[in-house]
Structure formats: structure tokens, C-alpha cells
Amino acid sequence: MTDQPYGNGGPHEGYGPNQAYPQQAYPNQAYPNQAYPDQGYQQPYEDPYAAQQYTQQWQGQTWETQTHQPVSAPVTSAEETAYLPPQGYAAPPAGEPAAAAAAAAPAPDSEYGPATVGGNARITDAQRARAEGRSPIIEPGMQPAALTALLGLLLAGAAAVGTYALLVPLVALQAVTAAGWFRLNGMWPARQGIALGFAGALAADAALLVSGRSPAAILGTLGVWVLLALVLQLRSHADPDERMYGLMATVAASALAIVAGGYLAADADAVTVGAVGVAVAILARALPLPTPASVVVALLAGAGAGIAAGALTDLGTPAALLGAGAAACALIGHRVASYDYPSRFVHFTAGVALPLAAAAPAVYLLGRALA
Template sequence: MSSDQQYPYPYGQQQPPQQQPYQGEYPDQYGQQQQQQPYQDAAAQTWQGETWDTQYQPAASANANPYPPSAQAVYEPALPVIPPPADPAAVPDGYSAPTTSGNARLTAAQRARAEGRSPIIAPGMQPAGLTAALSLLLAGGAAIGPYALLVPLVLLQAVTAAGWFRLNGMWPARQGIALAFAGGLAADAVLLAVGRENAPAAIVGTLGVWVLLILVLQLRSRAGADERMSGLMATVASAALAILATGHLAAESDAVVVGAIAVAVAVVARALPLPGVVSVVLALLAAAGAGIAAGGLNDIGASGALLGAAAGGCALIGLRAASYDYPSRFVHMTAGVALPLTAAAPVVYLIGRALV
């Protein structure tokens, strides 16, 4: 095909209007009309003041800029609107049941202080009654024999393990509670196997093995560093208390009887609605008197006053620990019941061996 047949019109000559759908004003280098693409020109232009900043400035005509300047504006997508923070008064206070999730929040003691209340709340008369009942079971079991004493002792160790975890704000913590309780059972079994004469080695040895076991298990945990540290400390302390309660099984039976009765009297006297100092003094005097009375029934005699007062003082320490950090009713019914007896176990063992 010749150039005339390929290009029927001379160079630079425009085609008839009926054969050209769009007629621009600027021919290209090949003689063909460059069809303007308004949407492409609009995308290449930006508005600056009163003029258009483009690569070329076409002559003003009716077809040069078919879109108004408002259509030439660069489109910017709307950013997502971030809602303002909620009203602090409407935000939940976050004082649900504590867990091991590691979420940072105020402690119950801080809330109590912010509300003008004391973070120290004594368990009250009902937990004291349960402690007295458990103390009498311990005294009766000790009077019968070591295996009879083992039944209330196992109950004491279970309540101690559960109450300590809840007192530290870690709940649910079934694995930690089970591990601490298992430590107490292991100490009981070892003590029964080696006898009372080897009680210190049995208790300390079991505690050492259990601390090592807890460390190994915590190293395998996938929790955060802070949560692992909290879990480690709570588990070690709970296991130590559960194993420490084995001291009742290691002590002389007469000393267990005197110490358990003194604890029962002390916690009941402390729960009476009396001023703080008066209540403490009354509880110690009552424990000493109960020690004298219970010592008169066995070989301890009047020396039971010392054992009773010491056991009563340890019981008050246990009550104080169970009263701290604005505890819940569950803490009162577990730690508030068990800690007085658990804290008195070392005193019952040591003073009992010295007196009997």
C-alpha cells in the first residue's frame, strides 16, 4: 500500500469533521490530531493559586479544559475518625475477680483507700467459728493418734493452699493450688515414713524439692516475665505454708492439743466487737488461759500458758495476713480460717518439744 493510500489526506491537513469523533487543536508530529483526554489532563494537573501548573500550557479554548477547576482537585481519602475517650465515670473500675492474665489495674487496697475505707478488714465471727471447729478436730485427732490427726491436717493444707492464692489476687490458679497442696501431702507422707524424730529433715527436704520443682515448671511457662514472677512467688509461698502445716503432725500430741485449743480461743476472742488494742490483749490472755487449762489435762501443766500465748500470737498474725488488701469473702472463708492454725504450727512444734 502506497503512502497516499495509507494517508489519503496531505500532511498536516485535518480530516473532515464527519470522520473524526473528536477534534483537538494541537497536531502531533505525524500529522494526526492528538485527542485530548480530559481525565488524564486533570490527573496531571494541580491547582496553584490562579494558574494551572502542567507540563505544557494549551491555548485557551472551549475544548482545552472541559472540566471546571473544582473537578481538578486532588482527591484525598477521608481518615478514619477516632472516637474520643469515654467518660472516666462510665468506664468499669476493673475490680472483677483477679486472675493470672497479668492485666495492670489498681489493687483492692488502693480502691479502698481512694474511697476512704480501711484496706484491713478482719474475717469476722463466722470464719473464727470455722477455725475453732477445725482446731478442735486437730486437738481430737492428736489425742487419738497421728493417723487420726492426718484427716483434719489434710483439710487444713488444702484450705491454706487455696486461700493463699486468692489472697494474692491470683484466681483461678488450679495448677498452683494443686501443686502447693501436693507439697503438703508429700511432706505428710515423708514424715510418716521417717518418723517424728526426723521431722526437720523431712519437712525441709520436701520443701527444697518442691521449690526446685516449682522453678522448673515456671521456666516452662509461656507467660510474661511479670506474670511468671508473680506466679512463682505465690506458688512457692503457698507450698511453703502447706508444708509448714505438717509441723502439727511432727509435734508432740500434747502440744498439738494445747496449741489447737489456744488458737480456737484466740480467734474467737479477736472476733468480738471490741477496740483493736483491747481485742488483741484479750485474745492473748484468753489463749494463755486456754493453754493453762488444756495443759492441766496432760503432762504440760502450767507451762501450757507459754505455749498457748505463743500459739495465740501466731494465730493473730495469720488473721492479720488474711485481713490485708481488702479481701473478699472467699479469702475470709479460706485464708481467714486456715492461716491462724498454719502460722501456729512451728511454735507448737518447737515449744512443745521444749516443754514435753
């Protein structure tokens, strides 16, 4: 071991005489004093290239590694250097009451709190209704019922005028039926499906007029449109589940819009009685009554409206059966339009059109039976 002093570098090992050891520049940073307890430190050069001309050459023996251990930084475990985020609460001391312990706990974020039965802003009305044990059903209400009654009265009056007069409210009913079914299923906008369903309804109406209002025209058009919807969905590039869902919605919308053409195939008196029965029954169903009582009142109102309308036609008193049958089918359509908290747009499309569209087969069949 030599007593020869060294410059601005620290002790190094493994370098022979006249051999330069690698030196690193530490700009704007000084060597720690802890590594050299007996000597101070020099300020490093600002220019890293300027320090190369002062590279120190060893002139004597090297340090003996058996006697002196190299200076190195202490090894710190990962647990000691791990960053621990500040905790927002501390455990309450022993013996503290339960209320104080709850106060020491972190307050939950009010914006992202759990869903509660009492009503949390994050849960939907349907979720809250299920949590409270209620039915997630909202009925269309009086305004859609009034529109249904108005459209039904237009159908009844147009049927008394003639076949082509009946086409005007019937086409409007078929268009609203196709749009309302897609919106009821949560598919919006679905212009292709709505257009396809409405086009099927127009094709069925044209086939009915050409064939002398034969019901076979409805069945033939329905079969063709189901095949057409299947081909169009197979050509879609959407996911398989989405294609299947779109296929079912398109077929159902087309079927409902085409079946609504049964008003055109039915007898004019049957259309008058059935449409009036649907109008009165839906108004009665919208009254603020319990559901079982409301259903009974609606059926009785439909039968009474059938009797009143039958007195103005050739059907007479048996028209009560037609009115009650049309009212029963209308209530089914009304119930479908109330499924699982639908939107206001659903109420004013499907809620208006589905009761009349669902009653069309009953109007045709019961009208032929009573005639």
C-alpha cells in the first residue's frame, strides 16, 4: 500500500502502473463526502471534454484489495424504497366507540357509491324497480292512448267511405308500426330495417288491391319479405349476434306492418266496429286504475263500443264479440309497448301503433265469422 495521494478521483482497484482508469464526468454534481472521510472533494469540470486532459496516471502500486474493501453505496431492499401512497384514514384507537370508528373510516365517493334501494342516481329506473320488487313496466299513458283512439276513429270512418280512403290512415299505421318496433328493440337509427318493413307493408297493400283483397296476398308477401330479410342479413358484415338480432327485429317489424294490412282485407263494417272497439278500450286502459281492474274495464268498454258501432252497421248486437276480441288483441300490443321502461319515443310510436296492428287479424277473422 502506498501513501501517494490521488487527485479528484476515488480509490479504485484492478489497475496496474501507468494504466489509466475510466473516469466519468458528473456535471453539476459533487462527490459525496461520506465516501472520503479524510479528504474533501473538488468541483467537477463543467465541460465533460475538458476533463479528459487531466486523466490521472498511476505511478506506483495499486491498492491491496485484501486489506481495503472498495467503497460502495449501501444496498437497500425494495421494500424500504417502495413508495407507499398516503392513507386517508387511520385505525381508531382501542376502546373508541363504534360511531367514532365509522367517522375515522374514509367517506365513500358520493358520485360512485353503490346502488341502493332508496334510489341512487347511478342506477336506472328499471334497476331501481327490480331492486324494490316492482315491475319494470311503464305504460304509454293517456296521450299515446288518445293518438291511438284518433287513428282508430280515422280507420273506422275511412272504411265507411271506401277502400282507397282506408289506405291513407292504414299506410300511416304501417309506417309507425315499423319504426316503433325497431325503437322498442333498442335499434335506432335502423333506416334499412324500417324501410324494408314499410316496403313490405306497401307491397302487401298493393297485392291486396290487385287480388281483390284476398288474404293470400298477405301471406305471400310475408313469406317473400322474410326471405328477403334473411338474404340481406347474411350479406351484412356485422357480428353474428348483431346480425341475428337485426334479422329477428326486421322480420318482426315487417310481419307486424304487413299483418296490419288485414284492415284492408276485412269487411268494411268489421273494420268500423273493430277500430272503434280498440279506440275505446285503449282509452279505458289508460285510466288511473289498478292493472287488473283496468284490463277488465277496457274489455267491457271494447264490447260496449262494439255494440254501439254494430248498431250503425249491419252486424248488430253480435258486434260486441268483435269489439271485445279487437280490444283483447289491442291490450296485448299495449302491453308489449310498455316493456322494460321504454322511452317517450317508443310510447309515441309503438305505443300508438301496436294496439291497432295487433288487432287487425282479429278484425278480419271475427268479421268474416260474424258476416
